[in-house]
Amino acid sequence: ELKVEQNPLFLSMQEGKNYTIYCNYSTTSDRLYWYRQDPGKSLESLFVLLSNGAVKQEGRLMASLDTKARLSTLHITAAVHDLSATYFCAVDIGIEYGAQKLVFGQGTRLTINP
């Protein structure tokens, strides 16, 4: 059974600190996605990682993908309050079938305190 596991599930941190959210998955895939969700809202796409070793950065967020280890990380640098949200990773397991099929992690609820 496919598992996509995020760690930690809850994270409370101070502004200005750095932290990393981990996303482990249990099947072969070269496509991994990171999304942000604010309370009561839908998903906002953050990063699309399409190959082993992919690294993408946007502002204070940086995501990487290691397909051999089946691990993706979302690193937060010098956190600010506006980054408080729930972050989801999702793995596409449908590649071999020619159609996307995303399986989501449980989500990491991030709270950044002033």
Added chain:
Amino acid sequence: GAVVSQHPSWVICKSGTSVKIECRSLDFQATTMFWYRQFPKQSLMLMATSNEGSKATHEQGVEKDKFLINHASLTLSTLTVTSAHPEDSSFYICSAEGLAGYEQYFGPGTRLTVT
């Protein structure tokens, strides 16, 4: 670009009635659309994949006769929750596959409450 809309954004219905939710790609054509369900404080679960002009593919455990999906055009997919029950209350989110084939663009979601 790549905007997806949903209508309605929220709906309250009585138990036993049916509710239709629309998902539209506004500025691109989407051969494939997806329907997800998200219960409070939980993750998203794929319910079904909708392909224009053909039958939808429902995920295991999702009743196709209860969750009817119609993808009649390249810009519109609809989800009808038939004979809704309180346990169907959830946040329903659709997405549309982008032209490149590896990205999904998510709609704003529809919050369904069944009383």
